[in-house]
Amino acid sequence: MPLLDWHGAQHFDHTGPRPCALCGKPTPLRSRQGEPAHKVCAEDWNDQHPGVPRHLHKGHDRGTERFHSDPPKKKET
Template sequence: MTTARRTPFVPGLIPGPGSLLDWRDSRHFDHWQDKPCVLCDKPTPMRSHAGEAVHKACAEDWITDNPTEARAFGRFASDTRPKTSKSPVGDHA
């Protein structure tokens, strides 16, 4: 069976050390199974943008410990923020 989950999951900004990831997208949560976290080995339903099983808190700790790699490789990133393109008011040009 082909699933409809093939749309690219585009990572957004890398949070700075000590900052929290913004993982609001439901694709960060695997409803089907827990897998061992790549960082602490305890089971987690959480997934990074790249599909790595990782606790959000572990990913945040990793970014804090490895800020250079975090920025160089973008291993763990926050979700992209949907742009608020619609501004119903305020067109005073």
């Protein structure tokens, strides 16, 4: 499966771990939409849901799409 590139600083929440939206275990990692998720869990989800928008549980749709890699950057700021 394709691996995500989550090197950007926004993927690490320094305020502490929160339950992963996918496996429920604590993670300091965040998706590009700010959803707590392990990178491996997000990759797994993408692999199992090709082309499917990412919806949160309990019927709430935050308008997020599937987990994304960081866009290519010319330079880190």
